[in-house]
Amino acid sequence: MQNKSYNPSQRMGEIQSPIIPIIANMINETPGTISLGQGVVYFTPPQSALDRASQVDSQHSYHLYSAVEGLDELRERISNKLKNENNIHLEQHQQKIVVTAGANMAFMNAMMAITDPDDEIILLRPYYFNHEMAINMVSCKAVIVETDNNYQPILDNIASAITEKTRAIVTVSPNNPSGAVYPESILKQINKLCREKWIYHISDEAYEYFTYNGTKHYSVASSPDSSEHTISLYSLSKAYGFASWRIGYMIIPEHLSLSVKKVQDTNLICPARITQEAAIAALEEGQNYTLSHLKQINAVRDELYAALQNIKTICTTANTMGAFYFLVKLNTSLTGMQIVKRLIKEHKIAVIPGETFGMNDGCYVRIAYGALDKKTSSMGIQRLIAGLTDIIRE
Secondary structure: OOOOOOOOOHHHHOOOOOHHHHHHHHHHOOOOOEEOOOOOOOOOOOHHHHHHHHOOOOOHHHHOOOOOOOOHHHHHHHHHHHHHHOOOOOOOOOEEEEEEOOHHHHHHHHHHHHOOOOOEEEEEEOOOHHHHHHHHHOOOEEEEEEOOOOOOOOHHHHHHHOOOOEEEEEEEOOOOOOOOOOOHHHHHHHHHHHHHHOOEEEEEOOOOOOEOOOOOOOOHHHOOOOOOOEEEEEEOOOOOOOHHHOOEEEEEEHHHHHHHHHHHHHHOOOOOHHHHHHHHHHHHHOHHHHHHHHHHHHHHHHHHHHHHHOOOOOEEEOOOOEOOEEEEEEOOOOOHHHHHHHHHHHHOEEOEEHHHHOOOOOEEEEEEOOOOOHHHHHHHHHHHHHHHHHHHHO
16 A cells, blocks of 8 residues: 655745744743743733723624724724824725734735735845745745845845836835834835836834834835835734734725735634724824833843943844844854754743844844843843853853
């Protein structure tokens, strides 16, 4: 009898494994490890959001399917937020808001709506790993374009990468994993290039509130003549401590509305009602809720950057001004994953290897500092510096 076995698809076999659960398992095997790995914040949702969620009761309408694109009240709150905070005035009959289960789902919605197999999507290195994974899952190709030494886009590199198969250019600003904030001028140029080439500009703005030292975030959908080709992605996960609540949203051109609804209705039917209720209350709080916590995050950022500068003979750190990440290049022949394993096992401190973000030319690690509160920041930074020094100088 012929031996046979059940196997996953070849396509899925070629997609990188999700790094966050892998690192989480390593942390669980080493109790007491402080994580500078996963991108989460130290603060919890606003009390008003918790209160509104707790008011959901046995009323029948709370427990039925809601609209595929999200509750009307929530989308109205989002529309007001976009107008007041992002200078985005949605054009009637030209742009739509779709509430999603986080920005990752919004990106997958976009991929399903705009691509066919073998199409190409341009990502900037370093890229957000879930974007690259999603592109491969829809049988498309991620075309990786280099940035400069400070992880800023180079327009000529992007323009040269465009082919007849290109469907979109993706920008992530403030950036995960580098922390770079792209200036208004370069984002406008990229958006203009997309319009001229009849391709989409996907703008991931999940970290829109997390900028420091006077650095400003710019939303490309506020640019004139951008409504027909710009897809903007947002998330409450970081801004309001909503990581497990899974609420994000996307702004899409009207002509993509039916396609996105098809995808969302198939994958999700609708975002969870209870988290949408909480999101309404969070958006009533507005950006001031997040900004009230930035002083603490910025203090940790400054402490971490100063500590990394003290070991600059063994590492190079761009002084980026956004999100809550540093992407550090280490002067070693070891791989990022080898460094990560030893940091966890020997020094009880966790980071993410740069290979995950496409950084294969040298050894890189991403350090996330958003989850560190006053009690753990100094200890976590001390362990990191001691661990890197011990491993690389031995």
